Amino acid sequence: MIQGKTRIVRELEKIVGPNAVIHTEEELRVYECDGATIFRALPDMVVLPATTHQVAEIVKVCHREQIYFVPRGAGTGLSGGALASQGGIIIGLNRMIRILETDVPNQRAVVESGVVNVWLAQKISGDGYYYAPDPASQTACTIGGNVAENAGGVHTPKYGVTTNHVLGLEVVLPNGETVEIGGKVLDPPGYDLVGVFVGSEGTFAIATTVTVRILHKPEAVKTLMGIFHNIEDASNAVSGIVARGIIPACLEMMDKLSIQAVEKWAKAGYPMDAGAVLLVELDGPKAEVEALADLVVEVFQAQRVREVRVAKNDEERELLWKGRKAALAAMGQIRPDCYLQDAVIPRTKLPIILKEIEELSQEYGLPVANVFHAGDGNLHPFILYDGRYEEEIRKAVELGARIMNRCVEMGGSITGEHGVGLEKQDFMPLMYTEDDLEAMMKVKCAFNPDQILNPGKIFPTSKSCVEVGQHKRDRIRYEPHRIEKEGLAQRF
Amino acid sequence: MAHTEWIHALEKVVGADHVISGSEAGTFAVDGKVPQAVVFPSTVEETSSVMAIASEAALKTIPWGAGSQMALGAIPARVDLVVALKHLNHLVDHEWGDMTATVQGGMRLEDFQQALGQHQQYLPLDPPFADQATVGGLLATNASGPRRLFYGTARDLLIAITVVHADGTVTKGGAKVVKNVTGYDMNKLYIGSLGTLGIIAEATFRVYSRIAWEKTWLAPFLTLDHAEEAIAQIMDSSLVPNALELLDKAAARRVTNRASIGWTDGQYALAASVESVAEEAVDTQIEEIGRISRKVGSPGGNLLHDEPHHTFWREVRDITPGTNGTAPRHLRAVLKGGVLISKVADAFRVGEEEAKAQGLDICIVAEAGSGIVRYYVSAEDRSLQQFVEGTVSTVERIRSTCEAQEGSLIILEADAALKTRIDVWGPVKGLKLMQGIKERFDPRQTLNPGRFVGGI
Known part of the structure; x- marks a missing residue:
């Protein structure tokens, strides 16, 4: 609870x-949760600034x-x-919605952070x-939010994620100071503050404007769908595509359970008995796209593809994508609730992990549907459960943890694009040692020394910035052996 | 700790034959400052122990890869110890099926490329002197080359990193997968940090397959205006060259001469390289680039493929100052400017004008599609003082032009005499935050003190 709430409300009202x-x-209920609806926390208040200046004044x-x-x-x-999650004020950036500049000759755009992703496009x-x-939520999500989460999407195999496209930021630091980092021009001298900021999940500062790279549209786009007898063949086709040096713009996979759910829901024309579907999108110069498409079909055939569909026009392309896009909505038919996982594995491990997920699904008695970004090994197991039963919730969470564990054991990551936030902070030690986390904390503390900005996220344990790096020196300093200390021997 | 004590401590860690001191250390001088000792760790653990000793003994320490870029940075405040990483040079793994590979920081890029080549893969980084530079060194300096237009720079390719910190702590960031948002993206922090935050012990990259077809269209231009128009039209099209390089007259003459390409002097050159799995896709793009170039006034053009293509790009990459690359070392400087894509030609104009006004030789080469301009400044027969005066003025003039266009200019390479006269980095945005990071990572200023931006 905020001390003197009325006084502060009045002061903030004067600003905004x-x-x-x-x-x-x-x-305030509206702001109680985000897309991860299992977590809920009511803020003390929400402020909706319209300018960077207002953000700075609020901060x-x-x-x-x-x-907080x-x-x-x-x-x-x-x-x-x-x-x-620990109370305090939410600063909603949904009124900072101006596209400040589109500089086409220099392939840059400058937007306020509340601009919705698709508006820029x-x-x-x-x-x-x-x-x-x-990102799948591009019709709603903001570019500022994309920066915080280092959002991905379906075009990542070829074009990378948000960090590869963000070049500059105007940020309001937790002390209210406004700082510009990076900009339209590449290779600014100094540490790559923009690079480390993207994906910091709103724990460094509040980004108020974002300078991004924009790309010329490709000459040609071609979408192909391969329908496979089983998931192994489809997984091997993914490896085959990658191994041939083909970099598709998108490479998405759906497993049997997803295909069935989606087909019942969206009628995209998928065969109900298919084992897996691969959706491949190629883009670039026309001649190259044609050549790549032939290679993809070759790879498909080598994996006994049952059927290949190629979109001849935009309408057919939309149809091929229809099922993929309807996936989440379709899952509701199987079970009322869905816990979406986001772990990543090296691509060649796809057949192994998918088999293990299948086994885990049976072990826990919960259906798991897989619709995911195969091209970069980013799994999205939809763990389906019924939230009315405590036992099912517990099982779903545990199943998710088992999947993350296995992915890390195979050299992967616990999150590819959704972030750690509150959901995965306890799993951070799977990937990082205390020292690794401490190095991250040091960067956070350089931006956010009081940790009043977005506390209690990402890190498994909370440590004040004063504690960070404290006992370190003792721990790793050269320690003379006891026999040296006692004068029994000398090392030098 | 006394001098002999820490030398012995280091010898104990790496073996006496992996520590040199006294006059032998002279070849490891940085801006003329000779270290008291040079240590050659062979493992990450040894590197960690070395740094624990360096930190304990309060030794000002400079990490050293192949030494090819040691001229970058301001003059170090003090140099006690050089940590040379040439023995930390192993390929850790190459998961060719996953298209990732991990190397130790002291491995030469060329050796890394050879290892990747066994599976027809490579790292698409082509920085100057790629045949000497180590992977750690090129990450620490954020070195890049022409192919950045399509493949990006280290920040787009590095997916995991292991770092030995100033106090010997070893940490890692990232993961060996191409997509990962677990925790902060620590990879980005170390790229271009010039060894001021830690020593890069291991690096994991996303690697790419060699593409079957690659050709270059080399278009001559009589004026910068025409070249500028060609760049604008190529960039504002669906063409996807992997490199688009603009060379001034001097650079064009030198590179074509060295690559044995027929060339008429007095012309700018615009080189566009295109690659594809399909030869037809390369040819149609090359044709279109040729058509655009001719339309805006290019009087001809050369198609380069196979060996001449490779030689050409190697020569572009490895340009050194001086008309024949023969200017005395102290009369050379290399500058790197960053400008908006549409201002590349302006950046050439100001460089040409100012060098002429100062009576200096200049070669200018730009990654035109990325807005990165390199100036190779030299003189054959001037006094050091005359050269320094002229270059300072040139740097100031070009820097103010770049900054007026939201860009920057740094000095990549220069004699210490020049560095005492002018900040090699220029003004930096967000400096206070950077200082805050340095303060937390290296509170005792052990690593590379004074060489980086704002005195870091």
Whole structure:
């Protein structure tokens, strides 16, 4: 609970106006959770600034009063990052929605962080350009949120994730100071603050404007679907595509359970008895796309593909994508609730992990459907359960943990694009040692020394910035052996 | 700790034959400052122990890869110890099916490429002197080359890293998968940090397959205006060259001469390299690039493929200052500017003008599609003082032009005499945050003190 809440509400209203401060419980409910609905926390208030200056003024109040605050975009995040999990103020950036500049000759755009991802694409489409990162929530999620989470999407095998496209930021530090880092021009001198900021899940500072790279649209796009008898063949086809040096724009896979759910729901024309479906999108110069498509079909055939469908026009392309896009909605038919996992494995391990997930699914008695970014080994097991039964919730969470464990054991990662947030902080030690985490903490503390910004996220244990690096020297300093100390022997 | 004590401590860790001191250490001088000792660890553990000793003995320590880029950076505050990484040079793994590979920091890029080549894969980084540079060194300096246009730079290729910190702590960041958002992206922090935060002990990269077909269209231009228009049109098209390089007249003459390509002097050159799995895709793009070039005034052009293509790009990459690369070392400087893509030609103009005004020789080469401009400044027969005066003025002029366009200019290589006169890095945004990071990573200023931005 914030001390002197009424006084602070009044002060914030002076900064942003009375209709931009939310403090009644009914209205605050909207901000109680994000896309990871299993986590809930009611903020003390929500402020909706419209300018960087207002953000800075709000943050100065928080800093002065040492009130926790959390930035929030559209709230579509999937790891609980945009929750005021320890109370305090949510700073919603949904009124910072101006596209400040589109500089087509220099292939750059500058947007406020509340701009919705797809708006930018729409704005520059007429000039023949687009913004590559396209998370599934792109019609709702904000570019500021994408920066926080280092959002991915389906075009990542060829075009990378958000970090590969963000070049500059204007940020408000937790002391209220506004700083510009990076910019439109490449290779600014100094540490790559922008690089380490992207994916910091709103724990460094609040990004208020974002400078991004925009790309010229490719000459040609070709979408192919391979329908396979079983998941092993489809997995091997993924490895085959990668091994041939083909870099598809997208390479998505759906397993049997997903195909059946999706087909019942969306009628995209998938055979109900198919073992797996691969969706491949190739883009680039026309001649290259044609050549690559032939190679992909060859790889498919080598894996006994049952059927290959090639979209001849946009309409057919949409149809091929229809099933993929309907996946999440379709899962509701199987079980009312869904716990979406996001672990990553080296691509060649796909057949192994998918088999293990199948076994785990049987062991726990919960259906698991797989619809995922095969091209970069980013799994999305949909663990399906019924939230009315405590036992099923427990099982779903445990099953998810088992999958993460196995992925890390195979050299992978616990999250490919959804972030750690509240969801996976306890799993951080699977991948990182205490020293690894401490190095990360040091960067955080350089930005956010009081940790009033977005506390209690990412790290498994909370440590103050004063504690970070404290006992370190004792631990690793050269220790003379006891026999040296006692003068029994000398090392030098 | 007394001098002999820490030398013995180091010998104990790496063996007496892996520590040199006294006059032998002279070849490891940085900006003329000779270290008291040079130590050659062979493992990550040894490197960690070496740093624990260095930190304990308060030794100002400089990591050293192949030494090919040691001229980068401001003059170090003090040099006690050089940690030379040439024995930390093993390939840790090459998961060719996953297209990832892990190397130790002291491995030469060329050796790494050879290992990857066994599976027709490679790391698409082509920095200057790629045949000497070590992987750790090129990461620490964020070195890049022409292919960055398509493949990006180290920040787009590095997926995991192991670092030995100033106090000997070993940490890792990232994972051996191409997509990962677990925790902060520590890879980015170390790239280009010039060894001020830690020693890069291991690095894991996303690697690529060699592509079957690659050709270059080399278009001559009589004026910068025409070249500028060609760049703009190529960039604003669906063409996907993997490199687009603009060379001034001097650079064009030298590179074509060395690569034995027929060339008429007095012309700028715009080189566009295109690759594809399909020869037809290369040819249609090359044709289109040729058509655009001719349309805006290019009087001809050369198609390069196979050996001449490779030689050409190697020569572009390895340009050194001086008309024949013969200028005395102290009369050379290499500058790197970053500008908006549309201002590359302007960056050439200001460089040409200023060098002429100062009576200096200059070669200018740009990654035109990325807005990265390299200036190779030299003089054959001037006094050091004259050269320094002229170069300082040149740097100031070009720097102010770059900055006016939201860019920057750094000095990649110069004699210490020049570095005492002008900040090699120029102004830096977010410096306070950078200092805060350095303070937390290396509170005793052990690593590379004074060489990086803002006195870091």
